Amino acid sequence: MAIGYPTGDAYDPFRRSWDLGPPPGQNYPPFWDDGEDVRTGGGGEMARFLLEDVRSFVAAKVRVNPEHQGLFGHSFGGLFALWLLFQNPKAFSHWIAASPAITWEESFLLDHLSRFDASAARAYVHLSAGEWEGDHLAPFQTQAPDAAERLKEKAKTRTIAAAQEMAAALSKHPGLTADYETYGGENHMSVLPVAVNRAIQRVFALS
Template sequence: MTDINPLAEGNTWTGARWYDLVDSATGSIRRVFLWQPPGEPPKEGWPVLYMTDGNAVIGTAIDAMRAQACYPSGTNVGWGLLVAVGYPTDDAYDPFRRSWDLGPPPGQSYPPFWEGGKEVRTGGGAEMARFLLEQVRPFVAARTQVDPAHQGLFGHSFGGLFALWLMFTQTAAFSHWIAASPAITWEDSFLLEHQARFDPGAHRLYVHLSAGEWEGDRLAPFQEGKEDAAARPADKTKTRTIAAAQQMAAELADLPGVTVEYETYTGENHMSVLPVAVNRAIQKVFALI
């Protein structure tokens, strides 16, 4: 049986409890944030939203939940568990580790983020998936009652790529899949090979894809006239964040048992979209109707 005792634990100022868990296979330490609603769980257990990039999203998710679930008749949002996987750091991100964890296999190698740093590698998504499903889930279930049939996964950017890859390869893992600004075209669009083989079978899934308005062909107003303005269109053409997400949503909508929505967030760029997308994940996963 997997050892799920935390190496360390503490509280965040947002009201979540954090636990540093040791990966049983690799020895890597990841920080798991857990926020529980007030009161007793429903008879079927709490619905759960799991999130990647835990350090960056847990505070926003808690605020969005607390502001809406207390007024369900006006928001259509009910209470649920929030679980976010991040790293033992005070920063919003650990870019080196998230590149490995959220980049699905086979992955590639890239130059260091900074001079003298380590080579950046992707391709550790299977390791992250195993940790999430085989260690984090039992860890959460040991602390409160959860509804195994109502669990969602949210990811942004690389996290969105990871979520979609996991959906294509382990379809039964979650009932709700939320991918914001997913890096669909990353590493020569290898994700599309998984999509081509995707068969939801008897599973009924909800999928929400999204991107910010300024992730399309046009530059954001604050980018116009800057020194790098001329170079940006080529990168936009390569990443195709909006177009790729729209196309995937349209194709998934043709599959039986899959309910799909796509949304473009007005006025948002690749990073500013994050709190908007986290809020939408709350609204979709914990919707009462």
């Protein structure tokens, strides 16, 4: 089951920033002229909605196995998934974070990692990113007017390196099995359908 918004666009960036941004969050300039300030930090309510409301809704529709459930998130969703793992590692048996925004807001997620206790958890964590989310631009981006700015942003976000480092750190916890995969020929947006397909495979292939 996927969670989205009542919009004809691919997603609602304003609501998504709040819903998937772990607390305490920060304030940012509006996305649009005359728009509201963008806020992050509503991840606690999203977690409650997901674990209580959504689970109850799904369980009323189909038969589910409470011991074998997975959570998938891409980009901000990947950040949210990892944050929820640190808060409640028993909530899911499989955690899939594709292109997670680990370095978002001064890499605060690493503080959660440093305090993480997975001693009572038994879970599988899969992190991934597209080939063109590392130090190099995708071929179609190399001649773009903003190529230099894109490279500077890549050096800041470190999507591939941060995900690899996170997988290595999580694999040191005895209760977790963690790994990382790079999807060839994909960038931050094109990686999504590939990552969704792999997430389904991972959840149903590993117990």
